[in-house]
Amino acid sequence: MSNGDVKMSNDMIASTATRHRKLSAEEIAEIEHEMTLYPDKKAVGLEALKIVQKYQGWVSDESLLGISKYLGIPASDLEGVATFFNLVYREPVGKNVILFCDSVSCWIMGCEGIKKHIKDTLDINYGETTKDGDFTLIPVPCLGDCDRAPVMMVGPDLHRNLTPGAIDKIILDYSKSKSAE
Amino acid sequence: MVNNPLTKNIDMTRPPMDIAAYEANDGYQSIKAIAKGLSSDDVLQQVKDSGLKGRGGAGFPTGLKWSFVPRGDDSPKQKYLVVNADEMEPGTFKDRLLMEGDPHLMIEGMIIAAYAIHASKAYIFLRGEYIVSQQVLTRAIAEAEERGYLGKNILNTGFDLDIVVHTSAGRYICGEETALLNALEGKRANPRAKPPFPQVSGLWGKPTIVNNVETICNLPGIITYGVDWYHGLTKGNDHGTKLFGVSGKVKTPGCWELPLGLPIRELLEDYAGGMQDGLELRAFLPGGGSTDFMLPQHLDVTLDYDEIAKVGSRLATGTMIVLDNKTCPVGMVGNLMRFFAHESCGFCTPCRDGLPWVDEIFNEFENGRGNEKDLQILHDHVTYLGPGRTFCALAPGATAPLGSGLKYFKEDFDRHIKEKCCPYKH
Ligand SMILES: Cc1cc2nc3c(=O)[nH]c(=O)nc-3n(C[C@H](O)[C@H](O)[C@H](O)COP(=O)(O)O)c2cc1C
Ligand code: SF4
Ligand code: FES
Numbered sequence: 001m002s003n004g005d006v007k008m009s010n011d012m013i014a015s016t017a018t019r020h021r022k023l024s025a026e027e028i029a030e031i032e033h034e035m036t037l038y039p040d041k042k043a044v045g046l047e048a049l050k051i052v053q054k055y056q057g058w059v060s061d062e063s064l065l066g067i068s069k070y071l072g073i074p075a076s077d078l079e080g081v082a083t084f085f086n087l088v089y090r091e092p093v094g095k096n097v098i099l100f101c102d103s104v105s106c107w108i109m110g111c112e113g114i115k116k117h118i119k120d121t122l123d124i125n126y127g128e129t130t131k132d133g134d135f136t137l138i139p140v141p142c143l144g145d146c147d148r149a150p151v152m153m154v155g156p157d158l159h160r161n162l163t164p165g166a167i168d169k170i171i172l173d174y175s176k177s178k179s180a181e
Numbered sequence: 182m183v184n185n186p187l188t189k190n191i192d193m194t195r196p197p198m199d200i201a202a203y204e205a206n207d208g209y210q211s212i213k214a215i216a217k218g219l220s221s222d223d224v225l226q227q228v229k230d231s232g233l234k235g236r237g238g239a240g241f242p243t244g245l246k247w248s249f250v251p252r253g254d255d256s257p258k259q260k261y262l263v264v265n266a267d268e269m270e271p272g273t274f275k276d277r278l279l280m281e282g283d284p285h286l287m288i289e290g291m292i293i294a295a296y297a298i299h300a301s302k303a304y305i306f307l308r309g310e311y312i313v314s315q316q317v318l319t320r321a322i323a324e325a326e327e328r329g330y331l332g333k334n335i336l337n338t339g340f341d342l343d344i345v346v347h348t349s350a351g352r353y354i355c356g357e358e359t360a361l362l363n364a365l366e367g368k369r370a371n372p373r374a375k376p377p378f379p380q381v382s383g384l385w386g387k388p389t390i391v392n393n394v395e396t397i398c399n400l401p402g403i404i405t406y407g408v409d410w411y412h413g414l415t416k417g418n419d420h421g422t423k424l425f426g427v428s429g430k431v432k433t434p435g436c437w438e439l440p441l442g443l444p445i446r447e448l449l450e451d452y453a454g455g456m457q458d459g460l461e462l463r464a465f466l467p468g469g470g471s472t473d474f475m476l477p478q479h480l481d482v483t484l485d486y487d488e489i490a491k492v493g494s495r496l497a498t499g500t501m502i503v504l505d506n507k508t509c510p511v512g513m514v515g516n517l518m519r520f521f522a523h524e525s526c527g528f529c530t531p532c533r534d535g536l537p538w539v540d541e542i543f544n545e546f547e548n549g550r551g552n553e554k555d556l557q558i559l560h561d562h563v564t565y566l567g568p569g570r571t572f573c574a575l576a577p578g579a580t581a582p583l584g585s586g587l588k589y590f591k592e593d594f595d596r597h598i599k600e601k602c603c604p605y606k607h
Contacts, residue, residue: 037345038345038367039385040366040367040385042366042367042368043365043366043367044367045367046350046364046367047347047367049350050309050348050350073367080369081367081368081369084352084369084370085349085350085351085352085370086350086351086352087309087310087350087351088350099310102516103271103272103470103516103520104271104272104466104470104502104513104516104517104520105271105272105428105429105502107512107513107516108428108429108430108502108503108504108505108508108513109428109429109430140310140351141269141271141351141353141520141523141524142269142270142271142272142273142274142470142520143310144268144269144273144274144276144277144308144310144311145274145277146272146273146274146426146428146434146500146502147274147426147427147428147434147435147436148434149428149434153310156312158313
């Protein structure tokens with residue numbers, strides 16, 4: 001095994017069990033609540049990932065290991081679940097995640113042009129975060145609002161009938177709400 | 182008599198009805214009927230007699246499905262009801278409306294279904310992005326618990342029911358009912374082999390019924406107003422009303438509750454207002470992204486499961502996607518193929534490897550590099566990915582717009598090859 005390989009394995013999850021992050025009291029309280037809702041704690045794995053993401057913004061290796069330890073679910077199983085789902089972020093994301101619908105009805109209604117406008121305005125592509133850390137752009141399948149296409153979500157909020165002008169205003173509003181804090 | 186049982190309480194310009202307002206409009210009558218002695222066998226029989234077919238896409242008779250759940254003392258004690266609220270089929274926007282517009286209707290429907298199949302626990306498998314649905318449902322569940330319609334020994338009937346809202350984390354395959362069960366158990370959402378069917382061995386190996394949101398929302402009307410009333414709703418062969426949607430470049434896109442059996446033309450022209458000025462109807466997908474294209478010549482076909490099947494497509498979710506004459510049909514099919522390729526769960530080879538290949542070929546067409554050989558490969562995939570060749574129905578679903586698109590838009594594929602570009606962009 002070359003040195004390079006050794007270094008890699010150090011970064012791999014299985015060998016970094018000591019690097020786990022201790023879950024916060026709030027996280028644990030929510031995970032414990034979820035455990036009352038399912039007969040099997042394995043079912044809570046995904047819930048725990050989402051809970052941690054809610055507090056931390058994303059799921060780091062350390063958090064994943066923390067959950068693994070807390071629930072007694074192998075890290076590899078948790079990682080298998082985490083990487084399967086689109087809404088579990090295994091990399092840091094910006095303050096506002098834009099879930100941009102590029103499915104068929106939005107496509108017919110011109111979402112490509114809207115996407116280009118976002119890209120030009122924020123200088124990011126799918127999967128990227130703005131330099132100031134304000135926005136991450138992620139594609140999402142049909143958001144179930146096709147009669148008001150094009151559609152996207154910013155954080156928990158849905159925005160419909162998008163136009164370039166509407167995008168400018170939305171970006172301004174979310175950037176402002178940051179400076180107001 | 183009520184003729185719009187699914188949407189009678191819905192007015193999206195105000196918040197949904199609270200439990201008092203819902204009850205004042207015939208709400209939760211079915212629970213009271215149960216408290217007065219309506220047996221679970223009676224409920225099952227009424228739902229069978231109603232002729233209700235599942236609204237999640239496959240159109241399977243609901244009462245028949247329920248009857249596969251083992252009953253009696255020697256059957257497993259724990260049974261589950263799961264509501265499929267994962268709505269991710271491209272172009273489908275009906276379940277969100279029902280949940281956000283009238284959450285108590287779905288909860289009442291869930292109580293009826295759980296009572297009929299003897300389930301004491303029910304999960305709502307909700308799309309993670311549907312944040313308002315989650316809030317609205319959670320509040321409504323709390324109201325129903327407070328009234329004693331949920332919880333232990335509901336209205337002294339000896340029947341218990343808890344409802345848990347589970348939010349998913351985004352994968353189309355979770356809507357496939359066995360993949361959904363794996364997801365709910367905290368596993369990767371690959372589909373399961375059938376048999377055993379979930380009705381016999383589903384969630385944690387227990388008998389489980391998975392029903393779509395809209396299917397569940399049909400139940401309160403059937404029990405409250407009766408089977409005869411339900412049979413009076415339709416204008417065609419299949420029973421009840423259904424939510425029908427239209428998206429694309431029509432004048433007034435939207436979603437309406439209509440009786441089954443109306444001509445498609447009426448939905449498209451009277452409700453959706455016809456095409457936008459200057460545009461003509463080229464084709465449409467009648468029920469979401471996994472259905473076959475239909476053409477203007479099919480406008481007089483009625484909105485019935487069997488009638489639409491006769492012209493080679495499916496009513497499926499009933500939400501229509503309209504293609505106009507100035508939007509590229511090849512691009513539209515390509516958009517759907519990208520979706521299916523991305524959402525393949527990767528479990529079986531034809532789908533995992535085939536769909537990305539198809540997607541790649543559409544990119545080539547888009548960029549003016551498509552050729553005859555590519556076209557042949559696309560045709561071949563309609564067979565390779567077709568029913569019976571893959572582990573679940575996702576890939577066959579993709580072949581619906583692909584196969585019908587290749588057939589109906591041949592000249593457009595040919596022009597992409599000949600003109601070495603997308604003719605709609607230049
Ligand atoms: C890939 C795939 C995705 C599906 N997505 C959904 C969905 O989001 N919602 C739904 O109700 N049914 C969906 N279905 C259909 C379900 O497997 C199942 O047939 C349905 O939930 C049964 O409910 P019903 O009998 O009430 O229609 C999907 C099927 C497949 C193959
Ligand atoms: S057809 Fe596709 S989605 Fe279905 S099991 Fe196979 S790989 Fe998974
Ligand atoms: S296609 Fe974008 S919301 Fe349905």
